[in-house]
Amino acid sequence: MVSGQKALVTGANSGIGKATAIRLGRAGADVVVNYVSGQEEAAAVVEEIESFGVRAYAHEADVSREDHVVAMVARMVEEFGTIDIMVANAGMQRDAAATEMTLDQWQKVLDVNLTGQFLCAREAAKEFLRRGVVPEVSRSAGKIVCMSSVHQIIPWSGHVNYASSKGGVLMLMQTLAQELAPQGIRVNAVAPGAIRTPINRGAWDTPQAEADLLRLIPYRRVGDPEDIADAVTVLVSDLMDYVVGTTLYVDGGMTLFPGFATGG
Ligand code: NAD
Numbered sequence: 001m002v003s004g005q006k007a008l009v010t011g012a013n014s015g016i017g018k019a020t021a022i023r024l025g026r027a028g029a030d031v032v033v034n035y036v037s038g039q040e041e042a043a044a045v046v047e048e049i050e051s052f053g054v055r056a057y058a059h060e061a062d063v064s065r066e067d068h069v070v071a072m073v074a075r076m077v078e079e080f081g082t083i084d085i086m087v088a089n090a091g092m093q094r095d096a097a098a099t100e101m102t103l104d105q106w107q108k109v110l111d112v113n114l115t116g117q118f119l120c121a122r123e124a125a126k127e128f129l130r131r132g133v134v135p136e137v138s139r140s141a142g143k144i145v146c147m148s149s150v151h152q153i154i155p156w157s158g159h160v161n162y163a164s165s166k167g168g169v170l171m172l173m174q175t176l177a178q179e180l181a182p183q184g185i186r187v188n189a190v191a192p193g194a195i196r197t198p199i200n201r202g203a204w205d206t207p208q209a210e211a212d213l214l215r216l217i218p219y220r221r222v223g224d225p226e227d228i229a230d231a232v233t234v235l236v237s238d239l240m241d242y243v244v245g246t247t248l249y250v251d252g253g254m255t256l257f258p259g260f261a262t263g264g
Contacts, residue, residue, distance in 0.1 A: 001237040003028030004137060006080040008073070010034040010063050010120055011090030013041035015197030016147065019225030020087055023233050025049030025056060029085065032076050033058045036090070055080065063090045063116030073123035082131050084138060085236045086124035088117040089147040091165075093199060098160045106161045113165035114172065117146050121176055121187070128185050141184035143236040146173040147228075148189040148247060150254050166191075170247065177245030186244050190231055193251025195223040218261070219252030 002024060012021040013035040022045060025031045031049050033056060035042040042058035049056035059075065061068035076083055091113045094105040121144045128142030151159070152166040169189065177187035194213055196204055204210045204222050214220050231250045234240060249255050257264075 001027040001233060001239070002085065005029045005084035005236075006032075006076065006082055007085035007087065007236075008032040008034060008076055008083055008120075008124070009087040009089055010061075010116070011036070013038045013045055013058075015199060016192065016195060016225045016228045017087070017089040018045050019229035020089060020232050021045055021056075022048055023226070023229035024085065024087075024236075025052045025054050027233050027237075028052075028054060030055040030080050032056070032072070032080070034061055034063070034072060034090070036060065036062050063088075063120055064111035066119055069116075069119040069123055073120075073127060077127055083124050083127050083142065085143050085145070086120055087145045087147065087232060087236075088120040089145075090116055091147060091149075091199070093159065093162050095159050095162070097158055101161060109161035110165050110168070113162065114168040117169055118172060120144075121146070121172070125176070125180055125185060128180075129183055133184050139238050139241045140186045142186070144173075144176065144180075144185065144187045145232050145235060146187070146189040148173070148191040150191055150193050150249065150251050152189070152191055152247070153255065173247070174245050181244050186236075186241070188235055188240075188243060188245065189247040190228060190235065191247050191249045191251065191255075192228050193217060193223055193249070193254035195225060195228060197225055216258055217252040217254055218256055218258050221252055223250065223252060 007029040009021040011017040012033040061072040148169045149166040151163045152170040156163040173189040
């Protein structure tokens with residue numbers, strides 16, 4: 001589906017990023033596995049991707065650091081020749097009640113979740129523009145996927161930094177899509193609902209927590225990282241070449257206001 005394309009996935013040694021990097025490799029892409037800590041996990045992801053007969057390497061970088069992101073994309077261009085797919089996935093939570101939230105907690109989440117995505121998108125787009133469309137590879141000059149969240153539109157008490165960062169991602173994605181589409185670049189977002197990963201372990205790792213969570217999911221299933229990985233892979237393939245500036249919600253219906261299912 002993305003055979004011969006060069007993909008970079010940030011935060012790719014855990015959860016959704018890991019599944020996405022592996023899925024893209026299985027679909028034929030060469031993959032850069034970005035991580036900020038957890039070198040061994042990253043190496044294991046690289047090994048799994050290489051087992052599909054494609055190329056992969058791990059690259060340590062903090063996506064909130066401009067110099068790190070610039071160097072990461074420059075190395076990819078050197079090693080793989082170019083970049084076709086940027087999955088800006090890295091993200092984090094630092095939860096606190098709004099009145100208790102420190103500036104550091106606020107800033108850190110905005111730096112990683114929003115500024116990090118801007119930096120990754122900017123560096124990828126520069127290379128897409130330099131290279132232009134290569135018809136044998138893809139109809140577009142490049143694809144950027146912003147990993148957002150249902151919380152780009154659902155307010156979330158106790159997580160004002162996270163929800164604000166994802167609300168920002170929505171407008172980042174739409175504005176970049178508007179600005180770059182004329183040059184053949186597709187920018188879209190994937191908005192996961194509740195996916196079983198370390199970031200939200202407390203929400204699903206006891207039967208009571210999972211039962212509470214399922215009340216928010218009309219499809220009555222907590223998502224797996226592979227649900228998101230599959231969606232990203234189809235979204236960046238030419239099967240979705242006419243999809244530009246859209247958010248693909250992959251959430252089992254979480255954004256259908258399930259609280260209203262029985263009245264309201
Ligand atoms: P995760 O904690 O398993 O993965 C997050 C990854 O981002 C990790 O590899 C982590 O090391 C990396 N990361 C954090 N800070 C970084 C930095 N400064 N530089 C580089 N990498 C960094 O959680 P996940 O659920 O896989 O989250 C992936 C993305 O999906 C995030 O953007 C998250 O907001 C989003 N998301 C997750 C869910 C869910 O239910 N799990 C729901 C909606 C959105």
